[in-house]
Amino acid sequence: MAQETSYSKDMIRDLIDAKLSWEMTKRIISGAKDADRFSKYVEILQEKVKFAERILLPLTEHLYIVEKEDERVVKCDCGYEYGDYRENWKLKALVDVLETEEELDRIYPGFLKPDPDICEIRRYYCPGCGAQLEVESVPRGHPIIFDFLPDIDAFYRDWLGRPLSTEKEFRDLTYELIKEWRGK
Amino acid sequence: MKQQDMKRGTGIGEGGKPIIQMLEESEGRYRQTGHYWGLEELELWTKDPMRMELFHSRLLAAVGAAREVTRMVSASAMVREAGELCIGFFTPEGDFFIQSRGIGGHASIMGDVIKWMIRQSYEEDIGIRDGDLFCCNEIEIAGIHNQDVYDLLPIFWQDELVGWAGTVIHEMEIGAVIPGGMPTAQAERFTDGIRICAEKVGGNDQLHKDFELACKFKLRMGDQFLLDRKGAIAANIRVREEVKKTIEEFGLDYFRRGTRELIERERRDQLARVRMRTVPGRYRNCLMAEFMLSHLPVAAIHRKDTYTLIPIEFVIDPSGKYVLDFDGAGSWGWHPANCTPAALRSALGIALIDTIAYSGKANEGTLLATEIRVPYDTVLWPSSKFLPYTSGWSILLNGYGLWLSLQSRAFFSRGFKEEVVAGGGSGNGMQDYAGMDHYGREPFTGIFALNGAGCAGGFAIRDGVDCAFGLYNPEADIGNIEIWEMLVPVITIGAGIQPDTGGYGKYRGACTQSHTVMIYKTPRVCVGDMGMQLQSKILLNSGMYGGYPSGTSQTFVVSGANTMELIKEKKPLVHEVGDPRAPDIEKTIKGAHHRYPAGFGLTEEVLKAGDILQNAVSCQCGGYGDPIERDPRLVKKDLDNHLCSEEIARNVYCVAVTYNAEEEEYIVDEEKTRELREKERRGRLAKMPAREWWERRRETIANRELQPLLKAMYNDSLAKGKRWSKEFRAFWDLPEDFTF
Numbered sequence: 014m015a016q017e018t019s020y021s022k023d024m025i026r027d028l029i030d031a032k033l034s035w036e037m038t039k040r041i042i043s044g045a046k047d048a049d050r051f052s053k054y055v056e057i058l059q060e061k062v063k064f065a066e067r068i069l070l071p072l073t074e075h076l077y078i079v080e081k082e083d084e085r086v087v088k089c090d091c092g093y094e095y096g097d098y099r100e101n102w103k104l105k106a107l108v109d110v111l112e113t114e115e116e117l118d119r120i121y122p123g124f125l126k127p128d129p130d131i132c133e134i135r136r137y138y139c140p141g142c143g144a145q146l147e148v149e150s151v152p153r154g155h156p157i158i159f160d161f162l163p164d165i166d167a168f169y170r171d172w173l174g175r176p177l178s179t180e181k182e183f184r185d186l187t188y189e190l191i192k193e194w195r196g197k
Numbered sequence: 198m199k200q201q202d203m204k205r206g207t208g209i210g211e212g213g214k215p216i217i218q219m220l221e222e223s224e225g226r227y228r229q230t231g232h233y234w235g236l237e238e239l240e241l242w243t244k245d246p247m248r249m250e251l252f253h254s255r256l257l258a259a260v261g262a263a264r265e266v267t268r269m270v271s272a273s274a275m276v277r278e279a280g281e282l283c284i285g286f287f288t289p290e291g292d293f294f295i296q297s298r299g300i301g302g303h304a305s306i307m308g309d310v311i312k313w314m315i316r317q318s319y320e321e322d323i324g325i326r327d328g329d330l331f332c333c334n335e336i337e338i339a340g341i342h343n344q345d346v347y348d349l350l351p352i353f354w355q356d357e358l359v360g361w362a363g364t365v366i367h368e369m370e371i372g373a374v375i376p377g378g379m380p381t382a383q384a385e386r387f388t389d390g391i392r393i394c395a396e397k398v399g400g401n402d403q404l405h406k407d408f409e410l411a412c413k414f415k416l417r418m419g420d421q422f423l424l425d426r427k428g429a430i431a432a433n434i435r436v437r438e439e440v441k442k443t444i445e446e447f448g449l450d451y452f453r454r455g456t457r458e459l460i461e462r463e464r465r466d467q468l469a470r471v472r473m474r475t476v477p478g479r480y481r482n483c484l485m486a487e488f489m490l491s492h493l494p495v496a497a498i499h500r501k502d503t504y505t506l507i508p509i510e511f512v513i514d515p516s517g518k519y520v521l522d523f524d525g526a527g528s529w530g531w532h533p534a535n536c537t538p539a540a541l542r543s544a545l546g547i548a549l550i551d552t553i554a555y556s557g558k559a560n561e562g563t564l565l566a567t568e569i570r571v572p573y574d575t576v577l578w579p580s581s582k583f584l585p586y587t588s589g590w591s592i593l594l595n596g597y598g599l600w601l602s603l604q605s606r607a608f609f610s611r612g613f614k615e616e617v618v619a620g621g622g623s624g625n626g627m628q629d630y631a632g633m634d635h636y637g638r639e640p641f642t643g644i645f646a647l648n649g650a651g652c653a654g655g656f657a658i659r660d661g662v663d664c665a666f667g668l669y670n671p672e673a674d675i676g677n678i679e680i681w682e683m684l685v686p687v688i689t690i691g692a693g694i695q696p697d698t699g700g701y702g703k704y705r706g707a708c709t710q711s712h713t714v715m716i717y718k719t720p721r722v723c724v725g726d727m728g729m730q731l732q733s734k735i736l737l738n739s740g741m742y743g744g745y746p747s748g749t750s751q752t753f754v755v756s757g758a759n760t761m762e763l764i765k766e767k768k769p770l771v772h773e774v775g776d777p778r779a780p781d782i783e784k785t786i787k788g789a790h791h792r793y794p795a796g797f798g799l800t801e802e803v804l805k806a807g808d809i810l811q812n813a814v815s816c817q818c819g820g821y822g823d824p825i826e827r828d829p830r831l832v833k834k835d836l837d838n839h840l841c842s843e844e845i846a847r848n849v850y851c852v853a854v855t856y857n858a859e860e861e862e863y864i865v866d867e868e869k870t871r872e873l874r875e876k877e878r879r880g881r882l883a884k885m886p887a888r889e890w891w892e893r894r895r896e897t898i899a900n901r902e903l904q905p906l907l908k909a910m911y912n913d914s915l916a917k918g919k920r921w922s923k924e925f926r927a928f929w930d931l932p933e934d935f936t937f
Contacts, residue, residue, distance in 0.1 A: 025612075028614065031659065050612040108886075120848060122697075123780075124751040127734055127749060128734035130904045132734060132735040138884055143881040144826075151738060152504070155483060156928035157891075160481060164478045
């Protein structure tokens with residue numbers, strides 16, 4: 014019986030921090046995947062962040078879904094909280110839209126730039142630390158994209174075999190937030 | 198063979214069954230049990246896995262060797278230099294079992310052609326016999342674009358059909374409206390060149406003479422096309438002989454059962470890989486495709502510009518199945534870049550093989566672990582049978598380029614950061630020339646491929662690799678430039694990596710290649726742009742976690758260029774793009790200057806010897822992470838290597854540098870860099886809350902303040918979509934019957 018692949022926590026820390034040698038990184042890319050990666054990954058990230066809440070799922074380079082009492086909220090590594098993970102966090106971020114020739118030309122000089130009548134480049138920032146969390150390039154008028162809505166309960170229950178204490182309905186709550194904004 | 202005979206058990210399938218019966222049996226058992234061929238137990242695998250591995254490796258080696266055979270025999274530079282081919286082996290019912298490297302996106306489609314022939318009673322009406330040769334590039338049967346020609350060979354063991362060998366070759370000339378290799382100036386199938394409808398084109402391993410003669414009449418470069426067919430036949434025969442040897446070694450029963458078990462095993466493995474490496478949930482992105490035909494020489498009824506929205510929803514369900522849903526996709530149109538469900542499925546295959554199913558055992562089982570929901574009567578599944586498809590790769594490359602970043606989000610959340618890559622785009626640039634070639638032949642047409650321009654997005658732990666990625670073909674290599682110059686009347690006078698062309702980010706997307714050619718020894722050519730890039734007005738949404746998408750492409754043309762004078766006077770020619778605001782070509786070369794955006798279709802000018810064409814490609818690959826978190830040392834390295842401009846270093850990366858002319862290197866001012874980055878951060882914190890922006894933008898949407906083509910695009914998707922349309926209106930809090 015072949016032994017399952019596993020890497021030390023230090024090696025994974027170096028890998029995700031891009032500090033591992035290319036030789037070893039390449040070996041990991043080419044090799045069988047390590048089944049215990051997620052638990053080690055979360056442990057490492059938990060040690061890095063300054064907040065105490067339990068990380069349920071890393072969402073982006075800066076954002077995490079964390080357990081906060083009975084709720085699951087999106088939280089930046091700076092500590093800023095965005096609310097329920099089933100709402101698109103971008104609606105609680107700061108946004109800067111590149112929509113004029115001049116604004117676009119600063120980032121995409123000359124012919125590299127898109128047509129400002131057609132294309133809208135939205136930059137989303139964390140209100141807590143100013144990190145640029147996402148850049149979205151969409152046709153004008155397109156709704157803000159909800160990049161990823163994880164099915165956390167299916168993940169913990171069915172894939173990791175350790176269900177979370179309280180389950181949440183797997184549902185996009187963004188439209189309810191919008192209704193709330195509109196006083197409906 | 199008559200139907201009555203077949204009922205008596207004289208079909209060509211297992212035990213004398215007709216092949217249609219085997220196909221129906223296979224599909225029925227899968228529907229009933231959820232297992233390929235109903236195989237719940239993998240007996241051979243369980244009993245002796247090493248023997249199974251050996252069995253698999255025999256066939257893998259067969260298709261790999263066959264691929265090399267073709268490369269030596271075929272005429273096309275696309276095959277020999279750019280590796281635009283792929284060899285597969287298929288079950289008797291047309292399920293793909295194994296494939297070589299190369300343009301693997303065709304593996305399952307070649308199987309679809311086999312299934313189509315079976316369903317059309319080829320066994321009974323046309324006959325399927327040992328040594329028969331079938332050829333197909335008809336998209337209405339199955340395909341992506343008709344330049345990719347499939348040659349299929351049935352393989353018999355004694356009197357039983359035991360499988361098929363299939364070879365795809367990308368042809369450089371397909372007899373279409375000029376330029377005829379990969380044209381974009383077309384709106385109906387009747388301008389698409391030849392479309393061979395799964396025809397029997399040979400017997401006894403030889404092409405029929407009438408087929409050869411017809412090809413010579415129908416194509417500008419018929420001899421080259423036929424040499425490619427012969428290369429494909431040689432490959433297929435090689436596979437056939439290796440299959441026979443494998444049956445001799447393992448026995449027919451083992452061969453039949455073994456192929457089925459390996460497909461079922463791969464289906465289970467794919468689900469297991471997904472459950473081990475990703476996170477279930479819903480992932481989204483959107484693609485806006487531009488179809489710009491208003492300036493092209495097509496019939497006036499088709500001469501218009503259209504934008505089409507293709508929302509992408511990717512669901513990883515709790516079983517591990519990948520589900521792609523394109524609800525909200527806009528209408529099909531009279532242009533050459535529509536798509537089909539078979540193409541979407543097959544191209545997903547290559548995306549999976551490159552990113553998650555790379556064990557060497559990818560087959561039909563990989564795709565059985567996926568589902569694609571495609572709305573009918575849309576750009577992804579047209580209801581018309583009369584469309585051209587020469588740019589059929591466009592939506593696939595851009596769509597799956599974006600999909601890469603969706604799967605990457607799943608890898609990231611699960612902890613496999615080493616597998617994370619931001620989105621990528623169309624992958625390269627290609628020009629298609631038509632007119633008289635440098636040997637005086639007319640009509641002539643041929644493609645000049647820039648596979649080496651292909652790029653990937655930034656990875657989560659490193660930059661994208663410059664000029665080294667094509668989603669459609671893992672060999673992102675142009676090959677020998679001299680070979681291309683033998684086929685196309687151009688001389689390369691400049692090729693180099695273009696700075697600032699990778700999406701900016703903590704880890705930037707790969708920078709791509711610009712290519713400059715001088716038209717050579719011809720009095721007249723026109724040039725087409727392959728049109729795989731559907732974004733000139735918009736940037737592909739390929740950035741990830743704060744990384745930017747990369748900019749647009751541009752093609753520069755100078756007709757009546759003073760190149761010969763410059764050469765005579767020994768003055769410099771143009772070799773690079775230079776400043777995107779004031780390109781070198783416009784400063785160096787005199788003549789009539791023209792600029793064309795990405796996917797422009799066709800030059801309006803007739804070019805002749807000495808004229809210049811420069812292709813500044815963007816692969817639209819995204820950056821990864823916040824650019825102000827990029828290590829300033831990496832910015833310095835890019836500056837030193839001319840991959841980043843000082844302007845972008847300052848404006849995007851907020852890195853302050855000075856240039857040491859003596860040492861020819863940039864020096865980072867760390868203190869000033871800290872200040873620049875802090876200032877940038879403060880500036881960001883003063884930006885508008887999204888809610889406030891939403892309220893302002895909602896007013897403009899509710900008042901229908903949009904560019905007319907965008908209004909038409911949204912109206913189209915609102916009419917076609919179901920879930921998407923509801924969500925669009927709900928997001929902007931618009932009435933249920935709102936349209937633009």
